[in-house]
Amino acid sequence: MKNNKKQGVLLVNLGTPDEPTAPAVKRFLAQFLQDKRVVDANRLIWCPVLYGVILPIRSSKVAKLYKTVWTDEGSPLLVYSKKQAEKLRQLLPMPVEIGMTYGNPSLLSGVEALQAQGVEEIIVLPLYPQYSGTTTAAVSDGLTKAFKSLPVIPAIRFIRDYYSHPMYIKALADSVKRHWEKKGKSDYLLCSYHGIPKRYADNGDIYPLHCEQTTELLRQELGLDQNQIGMTYQSRFGREEWLQPYTDKTLETMPSKGIKSLDIMAPAFSVDCLETLEEVSEECKEIFLEAGGESFSYIPCLNDDEQHISLFAELVNQTK
Incomplete structure (x- = not known):
């Protein structure tokens, strides 16, 4: 049966503070870390810790980090997201808007912008190649919450993941090849994925399986041996165990194992942001070189x- 509803696309990413200041970062982190998909701790215990300890301490520290990656146009995540939407509009005969799970522009504003253009059915594309309850499912939750304020909710088509899509794998591989042509090939290619608590995976989150599949398909596309490519998890937070191996701990041991030059990329991120531009590109470089590495090269996100x-x-x- 032909679909006669006018369709539009909502590109969704995690979000970013409005500006690199402690108050703006505090607002953003409060919304982000209150989400039960992200932190599933008991609210009676977690909220006092969040507002009494974490936000007062972390907000100013994180704001300083954001200042190091902020551009004249704004937050890299938002700048690249806008560029993605602009270019996608040129390829599709339908409206395209962006919305963030946390911060601005909100999911609600994205939906309203599409409805203002006559859209009745929204194709939602969360920009997380690998599914996780902490990211992709949080988008679904956020949309459900946004719909509560709408007199008419749109029909929805939801793209859950694309971790193994041939075009995604080829795009990753081609970005690596271009990097090698420009800067030369290192001893090893490390794929660093954003981590989640191990308990989430033990409880059924399929994220690590998707990350492993992406890495293996990328290895095959690049024609690398098993000892030329690997994967780790970054950005752990708190005291409980997260998915391993950890990126920082792995980098500390690589030079002693004969890996002196390293290429690193972050396939779970669709755009460069604080975690890639500061944590991977800068912090990881420092760790690797201090451990005895000689050459460290970051391969940008697909943006x-x-x-x-x-x-x-x-x-x-x-x-559609």
Whole structure:
């Protein structure tokens, strides 16, 4: 049966503070860390810790880090997201808007912008290649919450993941090849994924399986041996065990194992942001070189690369 509803696309990413200041970061982190998908601790215990300890201490520290990656146009995550939407509009015969799970522009504002253009059915594309309850499911929750304030809710088509899509794997591989052509090939290629608590995976989150599949498909596409590529998890928070191996701990041991030059990339991130530009590109570099490494090279995210946008268009066309 032909679908006669006017369709539109909502590109969704995690979000960013409005500015690199402690108050703005505090607002953003409060919304982010209150989400039960992100931190599933008992609210009676977690909220006093969050507001009494974590936010007062971390907000100013994180704000200083954001200042190191902030551009004249604003937050890298938002700047690249806008560019992605702009380029996707050129490939699709339908409206395209962006919305963030946390911060601005909100999911509600994205939905309202599409409805203002006559859209009745929204194809939601969370920009997380690998599914996780902490990210992709949080988008679904956020949309459900946003719909509560709408007189008419749109029909929804939800793209859950694309971790193994051939166009995604090829785009990653081609970005690596271009990097090698420009800067030379290192001893090892490390794929660093954002971590989640191990308990989440033990309880059924399929995220690590998706990360492993992406890495293996990338290895095959690049024609690398098992000892030339690997994967780790970064950005752990708190005291409980997270998915391993940890990126920082792995970097500390690599030089002693004969890996003196390293290429590193972050396949779970669709755009460069604080975690890639500061944590991976800068902190990880410092760890590796201090451990005896000689050459460290960060391979940027796909951002608004033409192949990346073509992948988005293909995902939408397969869904509509």
